Amino acid sequence: MIEIKNVSLRLGDTQILEDVSLTMPKGGLTALVGPNGAGKSSLLSLIARLQPLQSGSISVDGLAVDTTPSRRLAKTLAILRQDPAVASRLKVRELVGFGRFPHQRGRIDDNDLRLIEAALQQFGLTDLADRFLDHLSGGQRQRAMVAMAFCQGTDYMLLDEPLNNLDMMFARQLMRDLRAAADKDRRTVIVVLHDINHAAVYADRIVAMKDGRIVADGPPAEVLQPDVLAKVFGYEMDVIEVGGAPLVLHHR
Amino acid sequence: MPAAVPNARLVVATGLVGLFALSLCIGVDDMSLDRIGTNAGALQLLLVSRLPRTVAVVLTGAGLAIAGLVLQILVRNRFVEPITTGTGQSAALGVLAVTLLFPTASIGAKTLAASATALAGTSIFLAIAHKLPPTQPFLIPLFGLVYGGVIGAAVTFIAWQTDLLQYVDVWTNGEFSGVLRGRYELLWILAAMVALAWWVADRLTIASMGREVSVGLGLDYQRIVQLGLVMVAVISSLAVVVVGMIPFVGLVVPNLVSRLMGDNLKSALPWVAVTGATLLLACDIIGRVIRYPYEIPVGTVLGVVGSGLFLWILFGRTQRA
Numbered sequence: 001m002i003e004i005k006n007v008s009l010r011l012g013d014t015q016i017l018e019d020v021s022l023t024m025p026k027g028g029l030t031a032l033v034g035p036n037g038a039g040k041s042s043l044l045s046l047i048a049r050l051q052p053l054q055s056g057s058i059s060v061d062g063l064a065v066d067t068t069p070s071r072r073l074a075k076t077l078a079i080l081r082q083d084p085a086v087a088s089r090l091k092v093r094e095l096v097g098f099g100r101f102p103h104q105r106g107r108i109d110d111n112d113l114r115l116i117e118a119a120l121q122q123f124g125l126t127d128l129a130d131r132f133l134d135h136l137s138g139g140q141r142q143r144a145m146v147a148m149a150f151c152q153g154t155d156y157m158l159l160d161e162p163l164n165n166l167d168m169m170f171a172r173q174l175m176r177d178l179r180a181a182a183d184k185d186r187r188t189v190i191v192v193l194h195d196i197n198h199a200a201v202y203a204d205r206i207v208a209m210k211d212g213r214i215v216a217d218g219p220p221a222e223v224l225q226p227d228v229l230a231k232v233f234g235y236e237m238d239v240i241e242v243g244g245a246p247l248v249l250h251h252r
Numbered sequence: 253m254p255a256a257v258p259n260a261r262l263v264v265a266t267g268l269v270g271l272f273a274l275s276l277c278i279g280v281d282d283m284s285l286d287r288i289g290t291n292a293g294a295l296q297l298l299l300v301s302r303l304p305r306t307v308a309v310v311l312t313g314a315g316l317a318i319a320g321l322v323l324q325i326l327v328r329n330r331f332v333e334p335i336t337t338g339t340g341q342s343a344a345l346g347v348l349a350v351t352l353l354f355p356t357a358s359i360g361a362k363t364l365a366a367s368a369t370a371l372a373g374t375s376i377f378l379a380i381a382h383k384l385p386p387t388q389p390f391l392i393p394l395f396g397l398v399y400g401g402v403i404g405a406a407v408t409f410i411a412w413q414t415d416l417l418q419y420v421d422v423w424t425n426g427e428f429s430g431v432l433r434g435r436y437e438l439l440w441i442l443a444a445m446v447a448l449a450w451w452v453a454d455r456l457t458i459a460s461m462g463r464e465v466s467v468g469l470g471l472d473y474q475r476i477v478q479l480g481l482v483m484v485a486v487i488s489s490l491a492v493v494v495v496g497m498i499p500f501v502g503l504v505v506p507n508l509v510s511r512l513m514g515d516n517l518k519s520a521l522p523w524v525a526v527t528g529a530t531l532l533l534a535c536d537i538i539g540r541v542i543r544y545p546y547e548i549p550v551g552t553v554l555g556v557v558g559s560g561l562f563l564w565i566l567f568g569r570t571q572r573a
Binding site: 045048049050069070071072073074075078079080081084085086087088089090091094098099101102105132152 | 328454460461462464469470471472510511514515
């Protein structure tokens with residue numbers, strides 16, 4: 001369970017988050033949605049202790065993120081930031097292998113090798129495994145970063161706009177993989193999404209943020225209503241139903 | 253490309269062994285294997301001068317290349333090395349201060365003082381470099397040049413006021429002709445630094461991916477940065493105190509190895525050290541034979557060879573992009 005209590009964040013003169021409280025039970029896929037600058041990425045990086053907590057408290061599986069040793073948290077929680085901009089010339093297999101670092105501190109055993117190959121396979125990277133990252137396209141690089149986060153094998157996975165740079169096929173594939181991770185491996189997945197229709201189909205729960213506050217929270221059918229969406233994104237849009245899931249016509 | 257890597261390794265490894273032997277044989281006095289057996293003076297020359305000099309060059313080359321590599325990881329910029337970012341100049345400031353205040357200080361004490369000032373100077377550089385906008389990658393090397401230039405100017409001014417300019421010349425122009433038995437042994441600490449860097453190679457690789465990836469993987473990023481700063485400061489100040497500043501090794505070698513082998517330091521880091529040693533030894537030998545029997549300082553030779561290599565790296569980059 002992730003427990004966020006009364007978290008506020010202020011950077012300079014800007015109030016990024018204002019008194020956010022949120023509980024996410026173990027298991028399932030939660031999508032964070034909202035306009036640019038709503039505070040989604042900041043909330044994610046606070047949960048993942050990438051930024052110091054200013055006020056309030058956050059705990060993951062009962063571990064307070066500001067006091068638990070980083071090494072311990074790395075076995076419970078993996079984070080993929082938006083545009084990680086890894087400039088190191090690593091081969092794809094090497095990069096994915098570093099996902100095992102929290103468990104092995106550098107000594108890779110047979111089990112790790114198996115997990116690394118499985119992650120490469122899952123994200124269609126087997127043929128690219130011995131290529132350097134700087135020889136890949138943006139989408140391929142993004143897949144390699146996601147594979148590394150998967151390979152970390154943590155119960156909780158936080159992903160900040162993982163669909164960036166992915167083509168339609170791999171975007172759909174990634175959402176299915178995240179869904180499978182939640183269903184089959186009982187992992188807890190929290191993902192910042194811009195494509196609200198991916199959230200509509202794959203998420204168990206949608207948390208909508210605006211101006212540093214949570215403005216809507218519930219299952220997709222509840223949150224993806226015209227009036228709620230207008231409040232979050234600032235303009236009217238139609239919502240129709242296709243195959244039992246809401247489809248937001250946000251582009252018209 | 254993959255076939256080029258084993259070839260490059262072979263060339264570098266055999267080059268180092270060959271140059272090591274060659275370095276023992278080059279000098280004003282004739283030194284061939286048959287004379288060492290029969291002539292006590294030749295053996296003496298080998299043990300007192302030629303061998304210490306050659307070992308010193310190898311240790312310094314390996315150390316400087318590792319210092320450059322570590323600094324590039326800490327700064328997250330491939331166009332810096334300790335001499336272009338104020339580390340070398342800060343070390344010189346430290347030696348100068350000790351020489352002024354305690355003229356009888358031992359070489360060990362001087363190195364300690366130089367390490368302390370180099371650590372402070374590099375920490376300040378790093379703190380400021382991290383505040384520069386990452387969208388302007390060339391600001392960091394430029395800032396480093398200015399920063400190093402300011403500290404260097406302070407060193408020159410103080411030395412000029414106190415009539416110590418000749419000493420400063422010795423610290424800033426690296427060369428190995430003065431290396432004799434008993435005057436280089438501190439450089440073995442460089443070997444320890446290289447070993448230390450290799451021991452933390454995985455952590456350095458992760459650090460090279462940035463703070464956020466490092467924290468996400470449970471690495472204590474702050475601690476690896478501190479450790480890296482100490483390594484850079486100690487290596488640079490040892491080099492300054494014992495042989496003087498030597499340019500380009502720390503800049504060019506990590507880039508060369510990265511291009512050929514990538515940045516997974518568990519496998520690449522030993523080759524950074526070996527390549528650094530080979531490059532410096534080659535330049536030292538060139539400096540010794542080009543105007544035989546006189547010598548050209550190795551720093552001057554590296555200025556020419558290193559800038560050539562650097563241009564090659566730069567243009568190689570744009571071709572691939």
